[in-house]
Amino acid sequence: MLTFFVVCLWTVLGALLVGAVVRLLPGGPPARRAAAAGGFLLCALALYLWGASHMFATDIEETCTLQHHQPLEPAYGQTSLVPLHRRCNAHFDLVPPYVNPGVVAYLVACACCLGTAVRARLVEHRSPAGGRERNTEAQ
Amino acid sequence: MDEKVLAAQKWVNATYGGVSGYNRCPENGATGWATMFSLTRGLQVELGITALSDSFGPTTLSKLAALGDIGPSTSNKNIIRIVQSALFCKGYWGGNEDGTYDAATTASVTQLKRNAGFAVPSDGRVQPKIFKALLTMDAYSLLSGGTEEVRTIQQWLNSSYLNKSTFFLIPCDGHYTRDVQTALMKALQYEFGVPEDQATGNFGPTTQAGLRNHQVAEGDSGIFVKLFSAACVFNGRVGSTSTVFKTAFDSALTTYVRAFQEFSALTVNGRGDYQTWAQLLVSMGDPDRDAGACDTRFHISVDRARALVSGGYTVVGRYLDEDPDSTLDKEIQPGELDAIFDGGMRVFPISQYGARSLSDFTFPQGYAHAQKAHDRAVGYGFNTGTVIYFAVDYDATDPEITSNIVPYFNGVQSGLASRGKRYVAGVYGSRNVCSRVSAEAYARYSFVSGMSWGFSGNLGFPMPENWSFTQIKEFRFSASQTDSFDLDRDVQRPHADKGVGRDGIGGTESPVSKYVQYIADLYSTAVRYDKGNPSLRVMEYLRYPRYVDLYSGWQTLIGDVDRDWIAYAEDNGPNRVTSFTDPSYGVTVHADHFGATANAFYLKGSGSGTGANRGDFGGWGGDLSTFYGDWRNNADSYASGYAFCMDRLAKLNVSSSFSFGDMVEDVDGYLVGTAVKNGARIDEQVQSLIGGNGHLRRFTNYFAQRHGSSVSHAEDTARTMLVDVGDDDVLDAMRTQAIRQVSGWNTLLPGYLTDGKLDPYLQGYAETLQKLADQES
Numbered sequence: 001m002l003t004f005f006v007v008c009l010w011t012v013l014g015a016l017l018v019g020a021v022v023r024l025l026p027g028g029p030p031a032r033r034a035a036a037a038g039g040f041l042l043c044a045l046a047l048y049l050w051g052a053s054h055m056f057a058t059d060i061e062e063t064c065t066l067q068h069h070q071p072l073e074p075a076y077g078q079t080s081l082v083p084l085h086r087r088c089n090a091h092f093d094l095v096p097p098y099v100n101p102g103v104v105a106y107l108v109a110c111a112c113c114l115g116t117a118v119r120a121r122l123v124e125h126r127s128p129a130g131g132r133e134r135n136t137e138a139q
Numbered sequence: 140m141d142e143k144v145l146a147a148q149k150w151v152n153a154t155y156g157g158v159s160g161y162n163r164c165p166e167n168g169a170t171g172w173a174t175m176f177s178l179t180r181g182l183q184v185e186l187g188i189t190a191l192s193d194s195f196g197p198t199t200l201s202k203l204a205a206l207g208d209i210g211p212s213t214s215n216k217n218i219i220r221i222v223q224s225a226l227f228c229k230g231y232w233g234g235n236e237d238g239t240y241d242a243a244t245t246a247s248v249t250q251l252k253r254n255a256g257f258a259v260p261s262d263g264r265v266q267p268k269i270f271k272a273l274l275t276m277d278a279y280s281l282l283s284g285g286t287e288e289v290r291t292i293q294q295w296l297n298s299s300y301l302n303k304s305t306f307f308l309i310p311c312d313g314h315y316t317r318d319v320q321t322a323l324m325k326a327l328q329y330e331f332g333v334p335e336d337q338a339t340g341n342f343g344p345t346t347q348a349g350l351r352n353h354q355v356a357e358g359d360s361g362i363f364v365k366l367f368s369a370a371c372v373f374n375g376r377v378g379s380t381s382t383v384f385k386t387a388f389d390s391a392l393t394t395y396v397r398a399f400q401e402f403s404a405l406t407v408n409g410r411g412d413y414q415t416w417a418q419l420l421v422s423m424g425d426p427d428r429d430a431g432a433c434d435t436r437f438h439i440s441v442d443r444a445r446a447l448v449s450g451g452y453t454v455v456g457r458y459l460d461e462d463p464d465s466t467l468d469k470e471i472q473p474g475e476l477d478a479i480f481d482g483g484m485r486v487f488p489i490s491q492y493g494a495r496s497l498s499d500f501t502f503p504q505g506y507a508h509a510q511k512a513h514d515r516a517v518g519y520g521f522n523t524g525t526v527i528y529f530a531v532d533y534d535a536t537d538p539e540i541t542s543n544i545v546p547y548f549n550g551v552q553s554g555l556a557s558r559g560k561r562y563v564a565g566v567y568g569s570r571n572v573c574s575r576v577s578a579e580a581y582a583r584y585s586f587v588s589g590m591s592w593g594f595s596g597n598l599g600f601p602m603p604e605n606w607s608f609t610q611i612k613e614f615r616f617s618a619s620q621t622d623s624f625d626l627d628r629d630v631q632r633p634h635a636d637k638g639v640g641r642d643g644i645g646g647t648e649s650p651v652s653k654y655v656q657y658i659a660d661l662y663s664t665a666v667r668y669d670k671g672n673p674s675l676r677v678m679e680y681l682r683y684p685r686y687v688d689l690y691s692g693w694q695t696l697i698g699d700v701d702r703d704w705i706a707y708a709e710d711n712g713p714n715r716v717t718s719f720t721d722p723s724y725g726v727t728v729h730a731d732h733f734g735a736t737a738n739a740f741y742l743k744g745s746g747s748g749t750g751a752n753r754g755d756f757g758g759w760g761g762d763l764s765t766f767y768g769d770w771r772n773n774a775d776s777y778a779s780g781y782a783f784c785m786d787r788l789a790k791l792n793v794s795s796s797f798s799f800g801d802m803v804e805d806v807d808g809y810l811v812g813t814a815v816k817n818g819a820r821i822d823e824q825v826q827s828l829i830g831g832n833g834h835l836r837r838f839t840n841y842f843a844q845r846h847g848s849s850v851s852h853a854e855d856t857a858r859t860m861l862v863d864v865g866d867d868d869v870l871d872a873m874r875t876q877a878i879r880q881v882s883g884w885n886t887l888l889p890g891y892l893t894d895g896k897l898d899p900y901l902q903g904y905a906e907t908l909q910k911l912a913d914q915e916s
Contacts, residue, residue, distance in 0.1 A: 055690045058877050069379045079690045
């Protein structure tokens with residue numbers, strides 16, 4: 001439940017941040033949407049690196065037992081990059097639980113923005129207003 | 140040297156020096172019991188008592204009560220000066236010292252009472268019980284090594300029960316001690332309904348009945364849960380689990396109780412049942428609980444052994460030798476070991492010569508006793524690695540443990556080493572004796588003499604972390620209708636010292652031969668692989684997979700291993716041996732950590748002079764960095780880094796991020812890695828260090844080779860490691876990251892501490908190295 005709440009929080013914050021930045025940019029809707037996509041990609045990258053920083057452990061046994069008070073089971077302890085995981089045992093992961101869903105949420109948002117940006121650009125090319133402008137300029 | 144304390148000492152001696160029965164205190168500006176006793180006697184003079192004594196007893200209390208509260212309206216100026224002197228001795232500002240109870244005196248008394256747990260607005264006056272507390276060495280502020288959680292409970296006990304006639308103020312210093320434990324017992328007794336004047340704090344039948352009637356479990360709340368949680372807090376951490384003072388029994392408390400029950404070898408049910416209450420409060424716990432072991436001075440025949448097994452006892456402790464002038468005949472008899480094994484039991488050996496008074500314990504005697512114990516054990520055929528328990532069979536006080544008991548065990552270790560450390564030293568004694576001897580003289584296991592719960596070494600101390608047996612009751616065991624003998628019941632801790640069976644006698648293989656053979660087999664595999672230095676290949680295999688890759692930092696530190704070699708060795712090499720039991724101290728040594736450290740020193744060497752490099756970080760440097768983070772996490776309890784090192788660094792029975800096993804791995808890794816770098820073969824090095832006698836001088840050799848046997852060199856090298864290694868920025872970043880990973884992104888890094896704050900930490904590390912080396916000679 002807490003994880004769901006945190007994922008929503010991160011997504012909303014990211015969207016607000018990206019929206020605020022994008023509002024300041026010049027250019028038309030497709031350019032804005034592409035910029036938003038870029039912003040979400042950066043958010044995804046930042047959250048991914050934040051999650052990855054939790055996996056660093058000079059001595060995985062000490063980290064699990066002394067710092068997190070979790071037993072280190074022999075089958076666990078290895079790092080996984082996609083998705084981001086480093087488990088001490090079946091129940092405990094060094095990577096916070098909101099990271100992987102959050103990265104996915106940002107990537108989805110990025111894809112959506114990119115998709116709508118491409119579609120908007122394509123619509124622009126096909127619309128009469130756009131065609132008239134080009135025809136005018138060609139003259 | 141405190142000016143105000145000196146002035147107080149001079150005043151009390153000058154005022155009462157001429158009175159018969161008064162004892163002068165030293166005039167040295169340092170407070171102590173002598174000063175307190177002098178002030179007490181001075182007070183008794185003022186109260187008209189003629190038979191002076193150091194004890195602030197009922198007579199003193201009642202005569203003081205007759206005067207009313209001591210305050211601004213008290214006419215006896217000397218009594219006020221005694222109050223003011225005592226305040227100065229406790230570190231409070233006593234006022235103008237002219238016998239006038241002024242605003243400063245009032246403020247200090249108010250402050251002291253607040254520290255002692257009385258938060259309500261205070262009248263700033265000194266009631267009789269407060270006066271009694273003033274004339275003690277008790278502290279009401281947090282002392283180094285104490286915790287706020289314990290302090291909260293101490294304050295609560297004071298404020299809740301001071302109005303009871305049999306309750307007196309306890310310290311609020313954050314330390315769990317005898318007086319604090321007694322206070323908790325009294326609190327329980329008051330709550331059980333025991334009449335005030337009969338509450339002694341003793342663990343007698345009434346208290347036991349009360350506990351049986353007030354068992355607690357998850358979901359309960361109220362005063363008994365509160366007292367139960369207090370007892371849990373007093374017992375301290377179990378592994379890394381601890382709990383807090385609370386009124387409601389929640390799931391967190393259940394988790395702690397389960398951990399405590401497992402540690403104490405009780406039934407793990409998460410409830411505050413009678414056995415758990417008893418184990419929290421007194422050293423023998425419930426003396427009638429299941430106990431799988433025993434010890435006796437009587438001889439065990441096959442029939443006796445069979446009878447003991449029927450009674451539930453599977454291990455028996457027996458003596459290696461008899462005192463020269465004794466007729467007890469307590470030692471193992473010819474053929475007795477066979478009888479014990481035939482009867483289905485195992486045995487553990489005890490060495491005791493006298494051991495009932497302080498004078499029996501000196502370094503030379505420990506040395507001589509250890510040599511005799513070794514010779515006797517060899518005579519019986521005990522295999523290498525057997526733990527021998529050296530006995531301290533009386534209630535040694537804390538100062539006596541410092542002056543005699545620890546030196547005796549230093550002698551024991553030296554004596555065993557002089558015979559090649561065939562056997563490992565354990566300790567038998569009270570809880571405090573066992574804990575301190577294990578921490579300071581590296582005894583491997585503790586056999587706790589828990590029967591005498593009132594011993595100064597038992598009451599107020601938690602169970603030693605490395606306990607293997609605990610003695611809980613003595614009684615007369617009936618082996619048959621015609622045969623009975625005195626027997627002590629002992630609880631044997633699972634997975635600790637299993638004792639010795641038939642396979643533990645008469646063997647020639649040592650416990651380390653399996654590991655030494657493993658290294659030799661790995662080396663031959665590497666030779667067959669025929670690529671690069673086979674010793675390096677062995678080290679790489681040892682450190683794989685835990686100390687490789689990016690996220691452990693080892694990829695960045697010294698690079699990758701030869702992955703093809705790893706695959707080759709997994710197919711063609713010997714089965715993995717992950718750890719071995721160290722011959723010198725009986726601790727478990729992990730081969731992967733050792734291999735990684737050796738690999739680091741092989742590839743990078745060590746820092747020159749007081750420099751520190753990647754090789755060092757791969758060993759002691761990395762451990763010292765994470766241990767620094769550990770200290771910052773505990774900075775509330777340990778303002779002094781030196782005290783933190785003394786309590787937690789390389790201690791056999793304390794779990795920390797720089798354990799005794801880590802130290803052995805670091806030291807062995809340096810010795811072997813450096814030797815291999817200079818052209819030696821790793822299999823020969825391990826054979827000589829672990830299979831041969833090298834381990835007897837490992838710390839001495841390390842201290843000499845790395846630091847020229849100089850404490851200041853070790854300190855300076857540690858400083859370089861923690862603050863700035865110089866040109867290697869990546870290494871500086873790794874060290875910082877290692878610290879931050881333990882204590883958080885906003886940690887105060889070593890480079891930002893003042894010298895006054897950092898130096899004691901470095902000194903604690905360097906002195907620990909020296910002590911370990913000294914221990915070997």
